[in-house]
Amino acid sequence: MSGGWKSIALTAVLAALASGVGAWAGAEWMMKRHQTPSLHDIVHRRLDLTAEQDARLDEIEARFAPQRASLEADVRAANRELAAAIAANQGDSPQVQAAVDHFHDAMGALQKATIAHVFEMRSILTPEQAQTFDKGVAGALVQETR
Known part of the structure; x- marks a missing residue:
């Protein structure tokens, strides 16, 4: 059962990391898109x-x-x-x-x-x-x- 918790924890950490990277990339894209030349x-x-x-x-x-x-x-x-x-x-x-x-x-x-x-x-x-x-x-x- 402890292997199951490790998998769940690893999945949660990876999901949080992926969501953070996605949010950062989206914010960067929006800033560049709206930036005055x-x-x-x-x-x-x-x-x-x-x-x-x-x-x-x-x-x-x-x-x-x-x-x-x-x-x-x-x-x-x-x-x-x-x-x-x-x-x-x-x-x-x-x-x-x-x-x-x-x-x-x-x-x-x-x-x-x-x-x-x-x-x-x-x-x-x-x-x-x-x-x-x-x-x-x-x-x-x-x-x-x-």
Whole structure:
């Protein structure tokens, strides 16, 4: 009889495992299905760029990449500073508030530079391409706030 219980227990464990994997896979599929395409996907896959536009976009992206990396590093550093201030002060304090302000400044600088980059990219598009681009940008912004 103990062999019967082992079989039942093994079957229950395998069923639970299979159901967990199925739920995870379904959730992943749904997330990918409802995900707004990235700006890169919109620009390079949906706009039917000319060779000249594609080359100009490559230049724009190459110019922005080091600036973006630097600004993202500033955001990470400000976040670490905030974490350290919270850990050291264990509550709201002038040090925590200064770290919050630093983080907001770093995030604001990244956001402003990214918006300028987006408009620079848009400037080389035809009016029809710009419409598709604008819809994609707006969709990406709305998707991030959900």
